Amino acid sequence: MTGGASTLVLGSGAGGLSLALLLAETGRRVTVIECQDHPGGLLQRFYRHGIPFDTGFHFTGGFGGVLNQMLEVLGLSAAVRETPFRSRLLLAETGRRIALPTGGIDAVGAALEAEFPAEADGIRRYFEREKAIVQRTPMFDLRSAPSDPLAFDENEFITLDQWLDHLRLSPEVRTVLGSAALCHGSAPCEVPLAFHSRVSHGLFDHLARVEHGGDAFLEGFRERARELGIELRTGVRVTRLLELRDRRCHRVLLSDGAELPCDELYFAVHPRAVAELLPPELPGARRFREQTADREESCSFFSWFGVVEPRSGVEEPPELTSYISHCNLNRILRPGAGGATGIGMVRAEEQLPDGRRIHTLTAFATAFAAEAIAPGGDYRRDPAYRAYKERRCRELEQRILEAYPEYAGRLTRFDAASPLTFRRYDPPSGCAYGPRRRVQADRGFGRLPLRNGYLAGHGALIPGVLGTLMSSFLLVRRIIGEPAWRQLLQRKLKEVRS
Numbered sequence: 064m065t066g067g068a069s070t071l072v073l074g075s076g077a078g079g080l081s082l083a084l085l086l087a088e089t090g091r092r093v094t095v096i097e098c099q100d101h102p103g104g105l106l107q108r109f110y111r112h113g114i115p116f117d118t119g120f121h122f123t124g125g126f127g128g129v130l131n132q133m134l135e136v137l138g139l140s141a142a143v144r145e146t147p148f149r150s151r152l153l154l155a156e157t158g159r160r161i162a163l164p165t166g167g168i169d170a171v172g173a174a175l176e177a178e179f180p181a182e183a184d185g186i187r188r189y190f191e192r193e194k195a196i197v198q199r200t201p202m203f204d205l206r207s208a209p210s211d212p213l214a215f216d217e218n219e220f221i222t223l224d225q226w227l228d229h230l231r232l233s234p235e236v237r238t239v240l241g242s243a244a245l246c247h248g249s250a251p252c253e254v255p256l257a258f259h260s261r262v263s264h265g266l267f268d269h270l271a272r273v274e275h276g277g278d279a280f281l282e283g284f285r286e287r288a289r290e291l292g293i294e295l296r297t298g299v300r301v302t303r304l305l306e307l308r309d310r311r312c313h314r315v316l317l318s319d320g321a322e323l324p325c326d327e328l329y330f331a332v333h334p335r336a337v338a339e340l341l342p343p344e345l346p347g348a349r350r351f352r353e354q355t356a357d358r359e360e361s362c363s364f365f366s367w368f369g370v371v372e373p374r375s376g377v378e379e380p381p382e383l384t385s386y387i388s389h390c391n392l393n394r395i396l397r398p399g400a401g402g403a404t405g406i407g408m409v410r411a412e413e414q415l416p417d418g419r420r421i422h423t424l425t426a427f428a429t430a431f432a433a434e435a436i437a438p439g440g441d442y443r444r445d446p447a448y449r450a451y452k453e454r455r456c457r458e459l460e461q462r463i464l465e466a467y468p469e470y471a472g473r474l475t476r477f478d479a480a481s482p483l484t485f486r487r488y489d490p491p492s493g494c495a496y497g498p499r500r501r502v503q504a505d506r507g508f509g510r511l512p513l514r515n516g517y518l519a520g521h522g523a524l525i526p527g528v529l530g531t532l533m534s535s536f537l538l539v540r541r542i543i544g545e546p547a548w549r550q551l552l553q554r555k556l557k558e559v560r561s
């Protein structure tokens with residue numbers, strides 16, 4: 064693509080790549096700048112002895128709804144295909160195990176009412192409110208009429224805990240209904256009910272894995288990027304914004320010494336990485352930096368990666384077990400949890416190139432970067448860091464066997480990743496979902512002190528791959544305006560054309 068505006072996108076995770084495709088679709092000349100050697104951020108998989116493991120992206124909601132619409136517009140429908148996945152909860156404090164049905168959010172609500180009959184009324188009201196919030200959020204349907212995406216919803220102003228208090232629910236039921244907080248990383252005592260519901264709804268309604276995980280997205284992105292003439296530069300970072308006039312940046316300096324002209328700059332990276340780049344003399348830059356530094360981070364994870372030996376004649380389908388050690392998510396989702404933990408255990412089935420099918424198990428436990436203290440230099444060789452990793456791995460293996468006693472003698476560990484490992488995927492913080500969300504805190508979505516600079520990625524609006532894609536769509540819709548947005552949908556969405 065030549066001749067259009069010169070657009071730079073920093074970061075090549077789900078946020079940066081989806082923005083790049085959408086912006087190129089509008090005729091812009093797009094260059095993506097990625098500081099790592101490989102694109103993909105937390106979409107990336109890694110391989111041990113030829114076996115694939117997921118780093119950040121394991122499962123998603125949204126298939127059958129807005130995710131299908133977005134994949135169609137991005138041209139990724141053929142590349143990204145869902146595979147069935149089921150979900151269970153284990154509340155370790157009380158020993159309760161709950162299998163969630165796969166037939167949609169109403170089926171989940173009915174199952175929970177049957178599980179906790181004395182609290183059926185509160186559970187019903189919880190789900191009614193969650194569904195209403197999503198129905199009122201225009202960005203859950205790309206064809207929706209334009210309006211503020213989060214449109215003055217009063218549920219922005221109450222916390223999840225306030226609503227659960229109002230419903231007088233027991234700690235067990237609160238933990239079940241709040242369990243999706245492990246997928247946005249903000250504690251129920253501070254997270255807006257509306258924000259929680261937007262993440263939670265998709266996971267209760269239709270949980271799925273993607274065949275070949277993040278690789279499927281990346282293959283699809285690569286192919287579309289080639290077709291649209293998007294340039295991808297890896298292993299370089301922007302080191303300075305140059306030619307700042309009228310609060311606009313017209314040129315950037317890269318770490319390899321090259322200079323690139325730019326009409327627009329999209330930052331699909333952590334807001335702190337943006338703050339580091341804004342020159343102090345830029346009006347508003349200092350304030351942005353202070354605000355960013357003040358915002359606490361969402362949780363990160365310590366991940367255990369391994370394989371489960373199959374049992375002959377026994378079917379063990381792919382599933383998520385959410386292991387929650389204490390019926391108090393606030394303890395789990397704030398630093399200093401003192402042993403309280405939430406763990407996502409994902410059993411997946413992978414087909415290897417030689418045709419073998421194998422069961423992988425990834426267990427990711429809430430963790431905070433401060434616990435994996437980084438000594439200077441190469442921390443990976445530091446004995447204290449290695450001892451920390453070994454201790455966490457053993458703890459996780461114990462919890463896995465608590466959830467799956469039948470795995471005794473069948474588990475093989477392949478690797479582990481700490482919050483410091485995730486810092487390499489999403490520098491500089493390594494948190495799983497960007498800054499924590501608080502009632503009435505400024506979301507800062509899209510806004511930067513630069514007139515031609517925009518903030519995207521999972522730190523901008525909603526985390527998770529689904530939320531990150533929705534944020535990119537919303538940002539592009541605002542930038543290009545309604546007529547161009549309608550034209551884009553007309554061109555790309557079958558259901559709009561017909």
Ligand SMILES: Cc1cc2nc3c(=O)[nH]c(=O)nc-3n(C[C@H](O)[C@H](O)[C@H](O)COP(=O)(O)OP(=O)(O)OC[C@H]3O[C@@H](n4cnc5c(N)ncnc54)[C@H](O)[C@@H]3O)c2cc1C
Nearest residue numbers: 074076077078098104105119121122489495520521527528
């Ligand atoms: C352990 C774990 C499990 C998770 N599980 C799930 C899940 O099952 N489902 C789900 O939907 N979400 C999950 N998430 C969250 C999800 O991965 C993220 O919300 C989403 O992938 C974020 O996409 P992004 O593009 O905003 O950021 P990223 O994927 O982090 O991409 C940011 C990219 O920007 C690059 N970058 C950073 N700074 C610069 C710079 N200055 N210059 C150039 N490039 C830069 C980084 O190298 C990276 O490639 C999980 C996260 C973690 C850590």
